[in-house]
Amino acid sequence: MRASARELIAVVDDDLGILKSLSSLLRSAGFRVATFGSAEAFLASAERDEARCLILDLEMDGMGGLALLAQLGKPLTIPTVVLTARQNEELRTRALDAGAHAFLLKPPVAAVLFDTIAEAVARTAP
Numbered sequence: 001m002r003a004s005a006r007e008l009i010a011v012v013d014d015d016l017g018i019l020k021s022l023s024s025l026l027r028s029a030g031f032r033v034a035t036f037g038s039a040e041a042f043l044a045s046a047e048r049d050e051a052r053c054l055i056l057d058l059e060m061d062g063m064g065g066l067a068l069l070a071q072l073g074k075p076l077t078i079p080t081v082v083l084t085a086r087q088n089e090e091l092r093t094r095a096l097d098a099g100a101h102a103f104l105l106k107p108p109v110a111a112v113l114f115d116t117i118a119e120a121v122a123r124t125a126p
Helices: 016-028 039-043 065-072 089-097 110-124
Strands: 008-012 032-036 053-057 080-084 102-105
Touching (some): 016 032, 039 065, 053 065, 053 110, 065 080, 080 110, 102 110
Parallel strands (some): 008 032, 008 053, 053 080
């Protein structure tokens, strides 16, 4: 099951290469995508309220992913998929405890990412 291609997916990562590759991957599957180079830029954006799923890097300059999750509050109103380059059980636990739907390693496998987005969106659908 896939989320609808009409859904806006927000991607927050301070690595321009990751932003471009995730954006291309998601657009190739028909999603609308908004990219942000920082957590602060995402928080200040109009797309924040429109996004149906947030793909979030855990470790960024400035406000990191865990701090952004805390800023968004619990329960999260936007399903969130956390991405990280480091396998770390403590960070995984902290992200999931903060309300993230999933914790995936970079680079994510396309099919796994699409399925995870679909599950996250379906879980919060009205």
